[in-house]
Amino acid sequence: MWSRIGKLIKKLFSGKRSKVAFQQVFEQFQTLLQNHQDAMELIADLGEKSGGDYIFDRKYLVDSVSELQELLLRMVKGLNLISSERYYELYSTLDRVFFPIEMELRGRLALSNAPYVISLTEMPLDTPELTGGKANALGEIIHKLGIPAPSGFVITNRAYNRFVEYNDLEERIHSWLELWMSGKETLEKSSGQIRYGILAGIVPQDISRQIRDNTKTDNEFWAIRSSAYGEDGDLSFAGLHESVLNAPASQIPDAYKQVLASLYSTEALTYRRQMGMIGEEAAMAVLCQEMIDSRASGVIQTLSLESSQPNCLAIYAAFGLGRTVVEGRDSSDRYIVERAYPHKIVFKRIAKKESFVRAASRGGEEEAILPEDIRSKSSISEGIVNSLAKWAMALERYFKRPQEIEWAIDSADQIWILQCRRLAISPEQAETDGNIPDRFSSHPILIENRGVVAHAGVGSGRVYIVNNHADMAVFPEGSVLVTKYTAPWLAQIVPRATAIVAEKGSVAGHLATIAREFRVPALLGIDNATEILQNGMEITLDTHHRTVYSGKVDELINFERVQSMVFEESPEFRLLRRLLKRIASLHLIDPYASDFTPDNCVSVHDMIRFIHEKSVQELMEIPGSLARFKEAKVWQLESDVPLDLRILDLGGGIDPELCGNKVEIEQVRSLPLRALWEGVSHPDSWSTRPVEIDFKGLMSSLTRNWDAAGGGVANAGFNLAVVNGLYMNLHLRLGYHFNLIDATMHEQAQRNHIYFRFVGGVTDLTRRSRRAQVLSQILSNYHFNVLIKGDLVIARLVDLPKEEIESHLKVIGALIGFSRQLDIQLRSDQDVDQFVEQFLNRYGSLTKSVPAGGEDEQVKDYGLGR
Amino acid sequence: MNKLKIMVLDDEPIVCKRLKPALEKQGYEVDTFTQSSDAMEQIKNVEYDVIITDLKMKGIDGMQLLTEAKQRSPKTEVIVITGFATMETAKESFHKGVFDFIAKPFKLSEIQEVVSRAEAKIRGE
Structure with missing residues (x-):
């Protein structure tokens, strides 16, 4: 639908770049930033819901998706407004990206477009409706846990439906089942008739061709097993369905039919009748794996x-x-x-x-004497x-x-x-009568009602405190990971942990995302966790009351064991994970790569990133194309600071009495620019001492091809601030850094924001990344949400009162001067901490009202996932 | 002390499936329903201390069930769980007789806290 609207708009503008009012561009940009923020928060919320601490329903998913779609439509419109309709193709991208998401929500995707046959390495996860329970579990073992399972492929439920349809079996199956259920025929007769029909059927060519394509390997013999929906899940069909072992590739279609027929064996039918499932449509996926010649x-x-x-x-x-x-x-x-x-x-x-x-040499099995x-x-x-x-x-x-x-x-x-x-366990076997007290009085409570739940569940084991990489290497399997940090390098040990308790971290952070990925119960933000929990201590975490007990609480563990539902395996959570894969995953990484196009947007996150980058680029071009805006009056700021700043007033930003084209900071009325300038002109910010450049730094600055990597900023000859009384959009090009700052200072806190973007530099990528680290740590200290990608730093702050925005803008001002040639001086990783400290010491006085503190918990991961 | 008897009614199975073990773990006896007509039948036979119900459902809606339950047993405390969007209308249209409202999606700890308060009221604490 949006593509039609897009075409209409294009028609209206008839391909010609229209002149958009200058002010409108900046209003749109602010709206875009707000929509961007809202969309990312919505995605972070969806990610958080997948951790199991919330009860949500399908309606929540439907509402969130439609809200997201609405935001994206506004962003597409916004970008097109500021770019004179250069990206109208995004309307059809929007259709393309949201179509499968809507189909997922309607429950139609799994079977309609799915393949008949799919390899285990390529199969989608969380779709047992398509691949059956057994194959779905194997897929997770291979993809998530990296545990070796024989390679192979799945003949999907869609193939089953095709087979039944092709051989006109639907009516036959239905009527024989009717006869049995009404007592007019015996179980044996009905079962036999249905199975005969299946065995006599023909595997359609489109299926058998795909089977042949997947057996073109060195492997000669295959194991063919049932993978029915529900099997290996809540219901145990263990042993009811047939497996054919050691079959040569040529016999797979026959073996396939044999396994399908076992869906109607007397045992399987009896079981389904007992479970009240006989009325439901049955289907069976079949798993074919390379035969392991087992010793x-x-x-x-x-x-x-x-x-x-x-x-x-x-x-x-x-x-x-x-x-x-x-x-x-x-x-x-x-x-x-x-x-x-x-x-x-x-x-x-x-x-x-x-x-x-043993496997017989011509296929099949044989018994032999040892x-x-x-x-x-x-x-x-x-x-x-x-x-x-x-x-x-x-x-x-x-x-x-x-x-x-x-x-x-x-x-x-x-x-x-x-x-x-x-493994089916009865309550007796689990030693629980299902009657457990709310609190376990015999077990001392170490932590209660504190922290945030990143992933829900119960986990018990011995505490192992991880402080550094060396601790990771010796982390004992099944221990409770206790840590001060939420650093990305912890990812390697998360799958080995039975539970996580961390001093820092938020539900939208990196550690939380990993805990959810590997389903490890995790409680974050327990500030003294490493003091309360000592190495080797046996504890039990129950996120239910955000409680940590001393010792192993068997009652709790046994209670969990007999609960039929594992929330992670429920259809709703599977649906949410499938949606997240199409929404939150990020494929468009490098904005300067040739594949950074609407066509390559796969997920909603890709679209958000694309729109954002392009809108920033549009603004970046403005200083170079100022001539186009003849009506705009540009002022020059008079200052001791060696920074040639021009100011474009949208209204109310400059003293109205002023004549000429020069302005002093006292005559500037724009609140954000004045606040920022206070930081910029801080006596320590512009040291004129020449920077000592070492040889490597120098060579790099001489040889780097800036235009290729910098993206359209080389034409900007000066720095430009576009302002009004409460707003500032600042483009700075200092040396080789490009810095964009967008801020509002309104009376109403919810209308305020600071957006900070920093990219480029003279030296090699390692040093530029170090600079990104310095900026990120400093900004995080002042409670910015910081996102780093290589040497790109994006920091945001929203909804703060005017006074807070003012203090933060002073910090940013100081940071502009401080960071000028930072990367040249960053020769080692140790320098990073030193510079962060130096900044915090030097500018402490600027920012008395800004609460410093916090560390990496401000760094949002936005569920980048896989 | 007797276990508190709780009914959960929501036409989305996931809500029932998740609330049941969570509340049982807290020491309550829990029956769940996804069909409001079944729940309606049930309250004719069993008196619940607490009913947790969704509002919008096919057939008999939460409002009707609430009215019926309160008529049969005025002591029963009703907790309404409803979508965020319909929250305000829900609060306006019948604050009478409802113990509390919770907007979906909610944290397990939120509903546990509300049930604990309802329990305290019932036990006259």
């Missing part, structure tokens, strides 16, 4: 179901393929291992094994037992409930995870 294989239960072994997991193992273990555990080796790191083996029983199942000398030997080493335990616990941490995991090891002793599903 040994087996099953892990991450919670031993024998009450004599609390806090242990059980590993069953046997030689050869897994069927031996799956079908009977008496003849397999059994290890009982502690769930806690370092996973001590508390019991082992090596069975006497007579035979084993050589006498290994019959009483253990099928796996203790080293393997240890690795299995470690991975099993990682899987349980991620999937939130005890798991049953099938695994195999190949001849090179490489471990593979074949499948992973929820």
Whole structure:
């Protein structure tokens, strides 16, 4: 629809660059900044909701998306207004980007455009409606946890629908089910008739061709398994559906039909009838994976179901393929291992094994006799037992409930995870009667009702305080990560943690995003966490009351285990994550790259970034094209400060009595410019002492091709402030830095903002990045929201009272002088801290009313994610 | 002391699925409904201490249920959960008899705090 509006607008302006009133451009720019801020906050809110601390409904998602769409439409209009309709194609980008988001919300996307066959490495996550529960879980294991699973592909639910339609089976299935349900036919007859229909069906060419495309690998034999929707999720269809092991590629279509037919086996039908699901439309995705030539294989239960072994997991193992273990555990080796790191083996029983199942050379399986000398030997080493335990616990941490995991090891002793599903536990087995008190009086409470929840849940383990990279290397699996920081480098250990307690951090910050990505319960902003929680202490975090208990609270952990719903796995949270992928992910990184175009906008975030960059660029061109605005009167500021500043008054910014073209700061009426200038003209800001340039810095400043990387600022011969009484838009080009500051100082706090953007420099990227660090740390100290990308620094402040804006503008003024040649002096990372400190000491007096403090929690991540 | 009996009614299953364990963990007995007609039947047989209900639903809406519940058992405390947009109208149209309003989306801790206050009132603390 927007594209039509766009075309209409284009028609109205008939392709000619119209003259937009100068004032209007700046009004639009302010509105754009406001819309940008609102849109980013909306996205941050959606990200926060995915952490599970909120209860939201679908309506919230629908409302948020439509609000976002409205904001984006306004931004597209705004950019087109200030650029004389140069970006009208963004209207169709808007349509294209929001179309799949709307389809997701209507629940139509999963099947309508989906492929029949998709490889495990390319499959979308959070779409069990398309790929089935088993394949979806495997996808997460591969993509998120990086645990090895055999490669392969999924024949999707859409292929099932196609198969049924192609073979006219829908009516047949329906009528035989009717006959059985009404008691007119036996279960066996109905089941047999339906299965016969499926087995006699033809796999349509479009499906079989895609299967062939996906089997063009070196691999000869395949394992074909069911991946029904709901399977491995809330419902356990374990063992009800068929698997075909060790099938040659040519037999996959037949095996596929065999697995599909098992959807209507007598056992599967009986089960679905018991669960009240027979009326629902059934469908089945099928998983095809490269066959692992297993030397040994087996099953892990991450919670031993024998009450004599609390806090242990059980590993069953046997030689050869897994069927031996799956079908009977008496003849397999059994290890009982502690769930806690370092996973001590508390019991082992090596069975006497007579035979084993192996892959037959022409496909299929065969049973063989074990050589006498290994019959009483253990099928796996203790080293393997240890690795299995470690991975099993990682899987349980991620999937939130005890798991049953099938695994195999190949001849090179490489471990593979074949499948992973929820282990069914009864309340008795979990030792809970479902009747738990609100507070656990026997456990002292260490922290209560404090901090913010980044990701909801319960996690228990020993405290491990991480202060630096060295601590990370020795972080024990399954510990509670306690840290002063929220730094991005913590990302590496988050998947190994059972819970996180951090002194700093906000729900929109980087650590919060990572905690959600890996589903680790996280409580942030507990300012003395590293004092309360000591290394090695066993604790339990429950985000429910933002509580940390001393010790392991078994009642709480057992209560969680038997809850049927894992919020992360619920359809609503899956939908939210799918939406976030299309909204919050960022693909357009470099505004100077050739692919920085509307066509390459994939997500809403990309569009926001594109519009923002282009609107800033439009403003950047204004000083160079001032001549076009003949009506505009430009003043020159008289000052001792070596900064040639011209002022363009939109009205009320300059003393109306003044004549000529020169103005002194006392005659400037624009409040933001006066405040800023106070900082700029601070005696310490403009040291005329020549900067000592080292050779590397000099060479770099001489050779850098500024135009290529700087983007259209070279034509600006002077610095320009566009002002009115309450507003200032300042373009500065100092040396090779380009600085844009946009600010309002209104009586109403909610109309106020400061926007600060700094880019470029003389020296190499490392030094420029250091400068970005210095600016970011200083600005964060003054409570700006700071975003850094390479050497680009963007800082914002909104909704502050006039007086606060004034103090902050003084700080910015001082920073302009201070940062002039900062990067040349930044020779090492140590210099960064030194310069930050120097600034804070030197300009403390400027900013008495500005509360300094805070660190990286102000740095927003905006859910950049993957 | 007897456990507080709570009914949760919201036609979006996720609200029920998440509130039930959270409130049970706090020591309450919880029944959940996604169909207002079922909930209506239920209050004819069971007296709840607290009813947490959405407003806009297909068929019988939250308002009707609230009226019926209050008529049958004036002691029952009703907590209304509603979308942010409809909050003000909700507050205006019937503040009478409603213990409190909560706008969706809400934090688990927010509803727990309101239920705790309702409990204190019921137990006469």
